[in-house]
Amino acid sequence: MSEDREEARLRSVHQEKYMTFRSGNEYFGLKIQYVSEIIPFQAITAIPETEEYIKGLINLRGKILPVIDVRLRFMQDPFDYNDRTCIIIITVRGTMVGLVVEEIAEVVEIEDDNILPPPTIMRGDRVQNKYVYGIGRVGDTVKLLIDPDKLLHDEDSSTAELANDTGEEDEREV
Amino acid sequence: MAEEFNVEGMLDMYLFENGQLLEQLQETVLEQKDADCFDEDTINEIFRTMHTIKGSSGIMMFDNVTAISHKLEDVFYYLRESHPQNVVHEALVEHVLQVVDFITGEMDKIQDGSPVDGDPADIIAELDRFLDEIKSGAVKEGKELPKENVNEEPKHFYIAPVANSASHFYKIYITFFPDTDMANVHAYKTVYALKEFAEDLLYEPEDLISDDSSIGTLLEDGFRILLQAQCTEADIRNVIKTGYDIEKVDIYECKAEEFLQGFDFGEHQDHPQIDLKSSVEEIEARAQAEQESEEKKEPEKPKMAPGDFVIQSKSPGKPKKLAKDKPKNEKAAFISVNVQKMDQLMDLIGELVISESLVLQNPDLRVPGLNLANFNKAASEMAKIATDLQNVIMSMRMVPLTNLFQKMNRIVFDVSRKLGKDIEFEMIGEHTEVDKNISEKISDPLMHLVRNAVDHGIETNEERAASNKQEKGKVTLSAKTEAGKVWIIVTDNGKGLDRAKILAKAKKQGLLDPDRAESSYEDKEVFQFITLPGFSTNEQVTEYSGRGVGMDVVVQNIQSIGGTLEIESTAGEGSSMILKIPLTLAIIDGIVMETGTTSFVVETSFIKQFVRVTKDMMIHEPTGEEYVMIRDECYPVLRIGDWYGLEDYHSEVEEGMMLLFEVEGNTICLFVDKLIGKQEIVVKPIPPYIKKVKGISGCTQLGDGSIALILDPAGLID
Numbered sequence: 001m002s003e004d005r006e007e008a009r010l011r012s013v014h015q016e017k018y019m020t021f022r023s024g025n026e027y028f029g030l031k032i033q034y035v036s037e038i039i040p041f042q043a044i045t046a047i048p049e050t051e052e053y054i055k056g057l058i059n060l061r062g063k064i065l066p067v068i069d070v071r072l073r074f075m076q077d078p079f080d081y082n083d084r085t086c087i088i089i090i091t092v093r094g095t096m097v098g099l100v101v102e103e104i105a106e107v108v109e110i111e112d113d114n115i116l117p118p119p120t121i122m123r124g125d126r127v128q129n130k131y132v133y134g135i136g137r138v139g140d141t142v143k144l145l146i147d148p149d150k151l152l153h154d155e156d157s158s159t160a161e162l163a164n165d166t167g168e169e170d171e172r173e174v
Numbered sequence: 175m176a177e178e179f180n181v182e183g184m185l186d187m188y189l190f191e192n193g194q195l196l197e198q199l200q201e202t203v204l205e206q207k208d209a210d211c212f213d214e215d216t217i218n219e220i221f222r223t224m225h226t227i228k229g230s231s232g233i234m235m236f237d238n239v240t241a242i243s244h245k246l247e248d249v250f251y252y253l254r255e256s257h258p259q260n261v262v263h264e265a266l267v268e269h270v271l272q273v274v275d276f277i278t279g280e281m282d283k284i285q286d287g288s289p290v291d292g293d294p295a296d297i298i299a300e301l302d303r304f305l306d307e308i309k310s311g312a313v314k315e316g317k318e319l320p321k322e323n324v325n326e327e328p329k330h331f332y333i334a335p336v337a338n339s340a341s342h343f344y345k346i347y348i349t350f351f352p353d354t355d356m357a358n359v360h361a362y363k364t365v366y367a368l369k370e371f372a373e374d375l376l377y378e379p380e381d382l383i384s385d386d387s388s389i390g391t392l393l394e395d396g397f398r399i400l401l402q403a404q405c406t407e408a409d410i411r412n413v414i415k416t417g418y419d420i421e422k423v424d425i426y427e428c429k430a431e432e433f434l435q436g437f438d439f440g441e442h443q444d445h446p447q448i449d450l451k452s453s454v455e456e457i458e459a460r461a462q463a464e465q466e467s468e469e470k471k472e473p474e475k476p477k478m479a480p481g482d483f484v485i486q487s488k489s490p491g492k493p494k495k496l497a498k499d500k501p502k503n504e505k506a507a508f509i510s511v512n513v514q515k516m517d518q519l520m521d522l523i524g525e526l527v528i529s530e531s532l533v534l535q536n537p538d539l540r541v542p543g544l545n546l547a548n549f550n551k552a553a554s555e556m557a558k559i560a561t562d563l564q565n566v567i568m569s570m571r572m573v574p575l576t577n578l579f580q581k582m583n584r585i586v587f588d589v590s591r592k593l594g595k596d597i598e599f600e601m602i603g604e605h606t607e608v609d610k611n612i613s614e615k616i617s618d619p620l621m622h623l624v625r626n627a628v629d630h631g632i633e634t635n636e637e638r639a640a641s642n643k644q645e646k647g648k649v650t651l652s653a654k655t656e657a658g659k660v661w662i663i664v665t666d667n668g669k670g671l672d673r674a675k676i677l678a679k680a681k682k683q684g685l686l687d688p689d690r691a692e693s694s695y696e697d698k699e700v701f702q703f704i705t706l707p708g709f710s711t712n713e714q715v716t717e718y719s720g721r722g723v724g725m726d727v728v729v730q731n732i733q734s735i736g737g738t739l740e741i742e743s744t745a746g747e748g749s750s751m752i753l754k755i756p757l758t759l760a761i762i763d764g765i766v767m768e769t770g771t772t773s774f775v776v777e778t779s780f781i782k783q784f785v786r787v788t789k790d791m792m793i794h795e796p797t798g799e800e801y802v803m804i805r806d807e808c809y810p811v812l813r814i815g816d817w818y819g820l821e822d823y824h825s826e827v828e829e830g831m832m833l834l835f836e837v838e839g840n841t842i843c844l845f846v847d848k849l850i851g852k853q854e855i856v857v858k859p860i861p862p863y864i865k866k867v868k869g870i871s872g873c874t875q876l877g878d879g880s881i882a883l884i885l886d887p888a889g890l891i892d
Binding site for chain 2: 043045046047049050054057058059064065066095096097152
């Protein structure tokens with residue numbers, strides 16, 4: 001009954017969908033299964049004495065969620081929020097968090113063959129590298145693929161660990 | 175969850191019912207622990223409880239529980255039958271509690287799904303010794319020993335006089351195939367099936383489940399049943415069908431007299447009886463009468479023990495029935511609800527309250543010239559219902575402190591015995607209700623305080639005698655509701671806290687301000703030292719206290735639910751630990767205010783007053799600290815905007831508002847931009863992803879959907 005389905009399954013092993021967004025000059029990609037929804041920007045209640053990139057709390061239909069400014073998280077310059085600013089709600093291992101991004105791009109499919117390990121040559125740029133586990137090629141452009149778990153939690157993992165971690169990435173997600 | 179319930183239904187029921195029985199048993203035992211002996215009712219109750227537990231554990235195949243409850247049942251059987259005078263009551267109480275602990279422990283294991291592997295051998299051996307002691311005492315006194323209450327031994331039976339002319343009497347012989355497995359279970363099933371319509375029923379061998387040797391008897395001699403019922407032979411055959419297990423069923427109708435004679439086989443004098451119509455008391459009363467008359471007629475017959483095998487029909491050993499035997503503990507009808515569902519309902523009602531204010535305070539309504547008379551009428555009706563709904567769900571979550579207090583009773587008993595102190599325990603206001611979550615959270619701190627009271631608070635008997643204290647050592651646990659908080663007070667009439675000792679220790683640990691004279695410390699301040707980590711003046715570490723961890727944990731736990739601990743003590747007369755805890759955690763009455771662009775909420779009960787101040791009331795220290803003089807009192811000022819580094823807040827005191835807080839005996843002034851209003855708010859936790867911020871205990875959603883942060887004054891003071 002399931003030749004089609006079988007084929008689809010095989011295909012899905014090879015390529016996955018990524019939600020892409022722009023932050024600064026780069027485009028980033030996030031595996032689609034982490035994304036719960038995308039909401040227009042809304043007022044954020046600041047929380048004192050937290051990390052700079054945690055912008056505060058939003059109220060999503062009665063649920064109180066923390067919001068992270070992705071640009072600040074990536075140590076880029078802050079930007080002014082405007083009507084293109086969006087909040088991507090992601091769920092990572094039970095934690096729901098909103099990501100403030102400058103602009104939502106599109107959903108793309110990237111085949112595994114087109115995902116390259118992060119360039120280790122850029123040794124000077126480690127800080128940014130640690131959230132990026134791969135570079136996805138889509139046509140002429142590249143998307144930096146983000147590990148959302150690291151985006152949320154890690155503070156001090158080094159690039160060395162990252163190289164090992166990428167292999168496990170597929171197993172971890174459900 | 176629901177599925178799990180279905181599959182595990184029987185086990186759940188077993189745990190639930192026996193849990194209740196044990197709780198009740200423990201309560202009864204502790205009630206009478208100081209008496210000279212148990213009264214008759216109690217002995218009967220304990221006996222019945224153990225019997226029920228034995229029965230249900232047998233069915234569930236928890237052999238160790240069956241064994242131990244059987245042993246305790248034996249002891250109480252003996253007590254009931256021969257009224258020995260030489261029972262050491264304290265030892266008996268201890269034994270009962272031991273058994274209760276053991277069974278509770280095993281039931282916890284069952285609940286966790288771990289193997290039920292507790293070994294009751296020690297306790298059983300102890301009980302045996304105990305029983306022997308009583309018995310040997312009884313022999314010395316020249317008393318005749320009653321028959322042993324042994325499972326294997328069939329008992330005398332008598333017939334309940336409930337027969338009427340429509341009743342038929344049958345003798346039923348069931349022969350099992352010799353290779354039948356678990357013939358006893360099959361026999362048991364048969365008995366249960368017959369009970370459906372039986373007026374009276376006896377069978378042999380009578381102990382089918384807990385005694386494995388019955389299997390052999392069943393296979394060899396067959397299963398013999400005496401049945402009194404208003405049914406025909408065919409009805410019986412319908413119930414007992416021959417099949418893969420039963421080879422042959424012989425049914426003979428007989429006369430009532432024959433029936434009364436019992437089985438005409440064997441020389442047993444006793445058989446179990448199952449009475450289906452009467453309550454336990456009636457049966458016992460009858461048994462008593464029967465026993466008396468029988469004793470007159472046939473003095474050589476040994477005493478009988480009918481009650482032992484009294485099983486009520488259809489619901490053998492349902493605790494509800496037993497509970498009914500004790501009118502003072504009348505239980506209302508309860509259903510158990512999954513806590514998750516309750517929480518969900520709670521959340522939903524919280525949402526409802528918020529959306530209600532979203533509607534009622536909708537900016538669209540503020541159009542000038544709008545006639546809202548009817549709207550307002552409907553709105554106030556709705557608001558009333560919403561408030562009622564909130565109250566109901568809150569009250570559903572409320573549980574009385576009774577169980578918790580009972581637990582403390584047990585602790586006082588255990589600890590005081592171990593320490594050899596003679597201590598009385600009094601409970602006041604145990605019916606006070608608190609939120610279930612709170613009740614769970616104060617259990618540990620309270621236990622600690624009670625232990626402390628028994629261990630360090632109350633002197634040893636010798637010390638008390640030496641200091642001329644007449645009355646017994648006494649620990650009082652009381653609860654009351656006051657000013658929206660529950661006060662739980664642990665009082666002892668012991669030696670009180672030793673101010674000098676605490677001060678000395680505090681000095682040693684460098685806690686004292688060197689510039690301050692020791693005498694200038696108020697008692698309250700001194701006593702607060704004992705709540706600091708690592709502070710214990712007890713030189714000796716005992717099993718119960720003295721390690722210096724404890725009081726600080728107590729205080730932490732209490733603070734985590736928004737409570738406070740106050741200590742009062744008079745040297746030589748005793749001390750009181752006063753816990754003040756909120757009634758509930760979920761919905762609080764709060765004052766909403768604004769600073770900069772951020773909204774804050776403070777629980778109303780913390781706020782003493784709001785004051786507008788002028789510049790000339792401010793006092794500035796060179797170090798940057800600020801004070802404000804209000805009616806000749808000077809209070810430290812905390813500008814919330816500064817404290818949290820907010821933007822765009824008012825810096826001129828005339829533009830803002832001062833809030834006077836009182837927390838833990840300190841008063842501070844909080845400076846905010848403006849007040850918004852008073853509101854009932856639903857407390858939500860700050861997402862755990864964000865690390866804890868000092869002074870903020872949670873957040874909430876305001877009427878317009880925006881988020882306000884809940885200030886925790888205790889956190890601000892640190």
